[in-house]
Each structure stands twice: as C-alpha cells, then as structure tokens.
Amino acid sequence: MAAVAHSHGVPLVVDNTFATPYLFRPFEFGADIVCYSATKYLAGHGTLIGGLVVEKGGFNWFNGRFPQIETFFNSFKESIGEEELRKTLFTKRLRIVYLTDLGAHLSPMSSFLLLQGMETLSLRMDRHVENARKVASFLDSHPAVREVSHASLPGNPYHKLARKYFLRGPGAILSIRLKGGSDAALHVLKSVQIFDYMVNVGDAKSLIVHPSTSTHFSQLEEERQAAGVFEDGLRLSVGIEDVEDLIADLQQVLNSIPV
Numbered sequence: 001m002a003a004v005a006h007s008h009g010v011p012l013v014v015d016n017t018f019a020t021p022y023l024f025r026p027f028e029f030g031a032d033i034v035c036y037s038a039t040k041y042l043a044g045h046g047t048l049i050g051g052l053v054v055e056k057g058g059f060n061w062f063n064g065r066f067p068q069i070e071t072f073f074n075s076f077k078e079s080i081g082e083e084e085l086r087k088t089l090f091t092k093r094l095r096i097v098y099l100t101d102l103g104a105h106l107s108p109m110s111s112f113l114l115l116q117g118m119e120t121l122s123l124r125m126d127r128h129v130e131n132a133r134k135v136a137s138f139l140d141s142h143p144a145v146r147e148v149s150h151a152s153l154p155g156n157p158y159h160k161l162a163r164k165y166f167l168r169g170p171g172a173i174l175s176i177r178l179k180g181g182s183d184a185a186l187h188v189l190k191s192v193q194i195f196d197y198m199v200n201v202g203d204a205k206s207l208i209v210h211p212s213t214s215t216h217f218s219q220l221e222e223e224r225q226a227a228g229v230f231e232d233g234l235r236l237s238v239g240i241e242d243v244e245d246l247i248a249d250l251q252q253v254l255n256s257i258p259v
C-alpha cells in the first residue's frame, strides 16, 4: 500500500488506534502519517476524548498535489525557517492552523489522564491480547455462535498476515455472529453482566455493542453488509478483567440460547 501511495505522490496515512504503537509500528512498513484516537487504548479508561497525529517526516509535499500545504509553507518559511518547517510540514500546519488559530487544544486535565494512561499501555495491551485470544477461542467453540472474526484464529483469512505484522498479537476487538439471528444477538447484549453495553472500544473494561442498531444504524443495508455488519452480529472489545470471569459471563448467556 505504501508503494502504491508513493508511486502516485500521496502519503500513506494509517489509523493505528486498535493496534497502538505497542502492537504495530506503521512507520516501519512505509507509512508517512499515523493517527490515533487516544480516547481508546492509549488513554485506556474511557475518561477523555483526544487524538494524536504523528508524522514520520521526509514526504515530498511539493509535487503539485498539496496547494494548501505549499501556501502554508510560503507563509511561514521566513518566521520558522525552511529547514525546520520541512522536517514535519504536515503536523506543523496542524499545530499552527488547528491548534493555535482555531483553538482545538486538548484540555490540561485530559492531557494528564492521557499521559497517566499511557504509562501502563504495554501492561494493558499484553493482557488485552491474551484475554482476546482466549475469548475468541471460547466463542469459536460454542454451538450458539455461527462465526468469530479475530485474526488469532487459524481459520481467519487474516491469520497469516497477523502473524507476520502483529508479533505480539492481533489486538482485542472482535466480532461474532450468532446462529439465532438478531433476537439472539440482542438477548446476549441485554443479558451479559460484565461486558458493558457501550459504543466505545479500547477501554480497560470489556465492552459490547450491536453495531447494526447503533454505530452503523444510519447506513443502508447494503453498506452494512459490505462492512461486515449483520443483524446477528455483536462487536466485543475485550478488556483486562480476569479472563475466566469474561468467559463465564458469555457462557451463562450463550448456554441459555436454544440451538
């Protein structure tokens, strides 16, 4: 993807929110810009809304495709200096236009919560990944479950790629489809005790959602199908609780569904 982007003179931008820098480092594979919703794993506790944009530097923004960046460069080359500006031109423009001029700053309290959350990122991610593997494997073996989508499972179409790119594990967001259709999915959603019904992901707590009636409700049926969002589906964000509690929680609900 990086090669295709670069042959067309465009940067490769990767949203690395679900992996975090602990599980995957896109710059090592040719990305130019990496962005994160820090609201998720980076902060880790659902206590703030924030985001990060990280620029590798060295992308040629002067190939005629980016007039807004050239205009910015010309306005600031005297005051900041050409060399300094060129190092990270994209994020310099973000800082000056969106933070300084428009005021889209993170609040001090949110910054504090984010920095404190990041101190435990590696510990949390190891546990998220380990729990997700076990939850995925449990769900995959349950007779009420039609399908589990998580790259840790050998039958998953992304399993081989995940083993190549995600040496520490393929994250902790997974989706399932139930044999009992949307009734079964809504029953699980309402009956779980530990998983919280929440449209967020990447929290220390386990979260569950029915995407077709929440995150994706405004899309057309065919758009949902193309995105892999089905009425019998649930998305799970596996947290860092004791995994036996998580499995027991899912088990008590799934066992109550007639197969």
Ligand SMILES: *Cc1c(COP(=O)(O)O)cnc(C)c1O
Pocket: 015, 017, 018, 036, 037, 038, 039, 040, 049, 050, 051, 201
């Ligand atoms: C949540 C999310 C966003 C949006 O970020 P907010 O912090 O909620 O504004 C973007 N990308 C991914 C992958 C996300 O999970």
